[in-house]
Amino acid sequence: MITTGVTALTAGLLLASLGSQLDEQAERRALAIAQATAAQPGIAHDVLAGPPDPDGPVQTAAERIRLATDASYVVVADTRGIRYSHTNPAEIGRHVSTDPGPALAGREWTGIEDGTLGRSARGKVPLRDGEGAIVGAVSVGIAYEDVRGLLLHALPGILRYAGAALAVGALAAFAVSWRLRKRTHGIELSEISALLNEREAMLHGIREGVVALDRRGRVRLVNDEAQRLLGLGPDATGRPLEAVLPPGRTMDVLAGRVSGKDLLIVRDARVLVANRMDTADGGAVATLRDRTELEQLARELDATRGLTEALRAQDHEHANRMHTVVGLLELELYDEAAEFVAEVTGARRATAEEVTDRVHEPLVSALLVGKSAVAAERGVALRVSGRTHLPGQVVDPRDLVTVLGNLVDNAVEAVGRAARAERFVEVDLRTEGATVVVRVSDNGPGVPAGAHELVFGDGWSTKEPTAHRPRGLGLPLVRRLAERYGGTARAGERKGGGAMFTVELPEALRTLERVSGRQG
Numbered sequence: 001m002i003t004t005g006v007t008a009l010t011a012g013l014l015l016a017s018l019g020s021q022l023d024e025q026a027e028r029r030a031l032a033i034a035q036a037t038a039a040q041p042g043i044a045h046d047v048l049a050g051p052p053d054p055d056g057p058v059q060t061a062a063e064r065i066r067l068a069t070d071a072s073y074v075v076v077a078d079t080r081g082i083r084y085s086h087t088n089p090a091e092i093g094r095h096v097s098t099d100p101g102p103a104l105a106g107r108e109w110t111g112i113e114d115g116t117l118g119r120s121a122r123g124k125v126p127l128r129d130g131e132g133a134i135v136g137a138v139s140v141g142i143a144y145e146d147v148r149g150l151l152l153h154a155l156p157g158i159l160r161y162a163g164a165a166l167a168v169g170a171l172a173a174f175a176v177s178w179r180l181r182k183r184t185h186g187i188e189l190s191e192i193s194a195l196l197n198e199r200e201a202m203l204h205g206i207r208e209g210v211v212a213l214d215r216r217g218r219v220r221l222v223n224d225e226a227q228r229l230l231g232l233g234p235d236a237t238g239r240p241l242e243a244v245l246p247p248g249r250t251m252d253v254l255a256g257r258v259s260g261k262d263l264l265i266v267r268d269a270r271v272l273v274a275n276r277m278d279t280a281d282g283g284a285v286a287t288l289r290d291r292t293e294l295e296q297l298a299r300e301l302d303a304t305r306g307l308t309e310a311l312r313a314q315d316h317e318h319a320n321r322m323h324t325v326v327g328l329l330e331l332e333l334y335d336e337a338a339e340f341v342a343e344v345t346g347a348r349r350a351t352a353e354e355v356t357d358r359v360h361e362p363l364v365s366a367l368l369v370g371k372s373a374v375a376a377e378r379g380v381a382l383r384v385s386g387r388t389h390l391p392g393q394v395v396d397p398r399d400l401v402t403v404l405g406n407l408v409d410n411a412v413e414a415v416g417r418a419a420r421a422e423r424f425v426e427v428d429l430r431t432e433g434a435t436v437v438v439r440v441s442d443n444g445p446g447v448p449a450g451a452h453e454l455v456f457g458d459g460w461s462t463k464e465p466t467a468h469r470p471r472g473l474g475l476p477l478v479r480r481l482a483e484r485y486g487g488t489a490r491a492g493e494r495k496g497g498g499a500m501f502t503v504e505l506p507e508a509l510r511t512l513e514r515v516s517g518r519q520g
Contacts (some may be wrong), residue, residue: 026114044130061087074139076136124140171472209228210226265371273291274289361391361400363401381422402477453491
């Protein structure tokens, strides 16, 4: 339809242009004949010599010129507009049917007019005597039917060219349509807009981050969830990936420098699962899923399982102790029974009291008591350093619990694999102004040589992954939290063997000045 319309419009414009050119050519031809007639030396003299005569010399000369040039008419008139020549002799002596004013004023004129012989292309020039004085006018006409005949004669050729152009256009349109349908997998053009709207709604509505890159590594698309998870601004589209993300594992995974499925990355204390797929045009699409809550639940599951095992062991140990007490009572060893009960209960009470006396933040002290029971079940002693002192003004105890819990878990697991007679983990919590310093050391195998920074990388671990979650996320989370507070997390060696991890959390403690400032 469009091709036919364009072809018809082009043919119409061509015909209009050709008609205009034919009119202009006819007018120029009429003007040239009129100029040649006015240049005849005897015509001006004959007009001045006497009145109009159908058999006079002016009529004879004009008819000779008309027949020689195949003009429609050649009219010579005096200054009054009276004809001295005409194709119809009966019109000689009468006033001309059109205005001779421009020619009598000394100007040449061309145009299309209607006269006694019908519509024609006309040219009018002044008739001058030997001294240059205007004595009349010469008007020559070319019949408009002749011009129209030329146009009609050219019409079949134009239509043939238009038909050929229409056929070529139709073939081109078919080829483009076929190629377009192939590229769009048979989707109609009317459906593309709806699909685009649906895609935009889907991409920005799903709770999974999507980042599309072109073959040059520039961000082609990033949905709302990806902006939230990666901390990107709305101006990320169109910019290179290196310009919107800092160097690190997140950059390496999205850029394709790390291959694999369900790759784990840590971004601003969030645990993300990333997958990357290359596209046919050389680009790539990466998807991001937030599994921070799932990771927290997995850690809680680990803690719950550890506590369950500890309680089961304590139940078994408690049964053994009760049997011992019963045996002592049956043997009437009452003093020994009382001493045994006091010893057992005192040890447990001493551990809890030691923690609560030094750590006044309930969540942190509860964590240490629970971890102490889990460590004891694994044959590891969890000690609290004598220098430990933590007031109850922690800004966000949950962050401190995350840091301390990850460090203690790693230390207990590392020491639990060591073949030592005495295995222990020591926790040192203290404050320096508003800064909380966490130090966890153990007498396990220590950090491998050259891996003091690698241990904080996403996915790096010396332990085998468990069935319900992968390894290598705890220490990256610890470092991200420390960096969020403006602090540091570093690994080192403990004197006497083993590992020591130190984390500094500036501004993690509410000072008196801060509290009074908030109240004011």
